Amino acid sequence: MINQENEWIISHIDTLIDKVNNLPHEDFEGYSPYEMGSLLNFLNDPRSPLKINVLSDKAYKEIPLLNQTCLLMSILEEQENLLLTKVGNLPPKWVKALYVLGPPELAIEMSSKNVIKEQDTIAVQLARIILKIYRLCKQRHNKLSLTHHGKKLLNNKPALLHGILHVLTYQFNWGYFDGYGNFEIGQLGFGFTLVLLAKYGDKPQPAEFYTDKYFKAFPQLLIDNNNNSQFRHNKKSLKYCYYFRNFDRYLSYLGLVNITKVPSTLEEKYLIQKTPLFDQLITAVAPQGIDDKV
Incomplete structure (x- = not known):
């Protein structure tokens, strides 16, 4: 049985822990551990310092990944049951229509092929994956069609964008399209990256500026736990992984950043700036x- 003295001690310890967790932390840009916890779950936690706003119809059209997702859903609605290729991919004519709505992909832009296949473009694959994970489409007998849920959300861009963000933040594995073993880099603390951009993104900043602040908050992610030496990455490689996943890929697909390459004789350097849409x-x-506001 817990006596009164022990109850007081436990209560005092709980109070101290609560106080510490509410103190501002330098590594977290002044946010407390509690606030950082809510940032990790920013789409679901009403206490989060990060808020997603409803946009105008014009602004929604500035989001490439949303445009691709909406077009794919419209194609499925029009076709009712879209016949896939023998290997289960989208027909090339639709892939081309979807691809041009997104950021240029280097491999495709440098290719001499006239036909773009689904496996050639990461953004189109991602749009289809999002539809699948969010249960907006279904595949039967090598045909793709909208689900009842998909038909309901077809013209609801705020709900669709929220679904896209939810899938990207919590469900889709960011390492799916790259060779980095640690899928948590960039995806864990995505809300913190958005806070950094909100605070510092008005002016072009070197990619290293954000990388250093991110790994200051999440230093454990700089430890590569891959025991296979063939696939182990050094810290420089892991830092590039953060830049590549966040800025070159997913934030660009969302239309939230502009990236400028800085000429360098030694290595590639990039400047990052948030867009007005951000x-x-x-x-x-x-x-x-x-x-x-920050």
């Missing part, structure tokens, strides 16, 4: 005790 879509509230 501030329309995302509001980041400053840490507790600071009465303003």
